[in-house]
Amino acid sequence: MPLTRDEDIIELLTTARIIAMVGASDRPDRASYGVMKFLQGHGYRVIPVNPQITGEHVHGEFVWRELGQIGEPIDIVDIFRRPEAAGDAVDEAIAVGARAVWMQLGVTNEEASARAEAAGLKVVMDRCPKIEIGRLGLAPVGEA
Numbered sequence: 001m002p003l004t005r006d007e008d009i010i011e012l013l014t015t016a017r018i019i020a021m022v023g024a025s026d027r028p029d030r031a032s033y034g035v036m037k038f039l040q041g042h043g044y045r046v047i048p049v050n051p052q053i054t055g056e057h058v059h060g061e062f063v064w065r066e067l068g069q070i071g072e073p074i075d076i077v078d079i080f081r082r083p084e085a086a087g088d089a090v091d092e093a094i095a096v097g098a099r100a101v102w103m104q105l106g107v108t109n110e111e112a113s114a115r116a117e118a119a120g121l122k123v124v125m126d127r128c129p130k131i132e133i134g135r136l137g138l139a140p141v142g143e144a
Contacts (some may be wrong), residue, residue, distance in 0.1 A: 002113055002123040009132055012100055012122055015043060015073035018143060020067055020098070020127075022089040023080030024048030031104075031128075032080040032128060033058070039078075043141030047074070054116045061141040067092040074098040079107060094119040095142045104128055 003009055019039060024046075025032045036046045047070055048058045048093035053063055056067040064070055067077065067089075077093040079086050079101060085101055093101045100122035104107065113123045132138075 001117075002125045006136060008122075009124065009127075010138065012076070012099070012124070012137055013038045013129065013133060013136075014141070016099070018047065018049045018072065018074055019044050019076045019078050020049055020064075020070060020074045020093075021080065022049045022067070022092075024050050024054060024058055024063065024078075025050055026053050026063075033076075035080075035104075035128065035130045038133075041140075042138075043143070046078075067096045067098070068098070076100045076102050076129075078102045078104065080104050081107065083107050083109045087115075090116050092106075094121060100124070102129060105131075115128060
């Protein structure tokens with residue numbers, strides 16, 4: 001079952017440090033652009049993943065084509081993709097050993113969620129970490 005209890009979401013957000021954002025955008029009018037900036041400002045390192053802008057930079061971070069290229073531990077894979085495309089990102093998250101997958105608002109994929117959970121990953125669906133951080137009143141990462 002995806003995480004729904006506030007306590008579980010708090011634990012995930014307060015122990016995470018590195019978030020890979022699949023579907024990150026370099027366009028200021030896209031939600032992922034603003035969410036990435038917010039998460040960086042809240043103390044997370046956010047690594048953008050988007051094959052359409054590979055090699056460019058978003059908010060100072062190099063954009064990777066796929067999760068497997070990042071080469072460092074990933075705590076959360078934040079998925080800004082259509083629900084039917086989220087499964088590929090979940091499979092990549094499993095392959096690289098991410099701790100959790102977070103499907104954004106409007107993104108639900110029960111089959112992908114089940115695969116992630118079976119592989120030992122925590123799953124959040126149809127929520128936004130920016131909204132949850134605000135709603136839960138969480139301090140920036142690394143602060144008491």
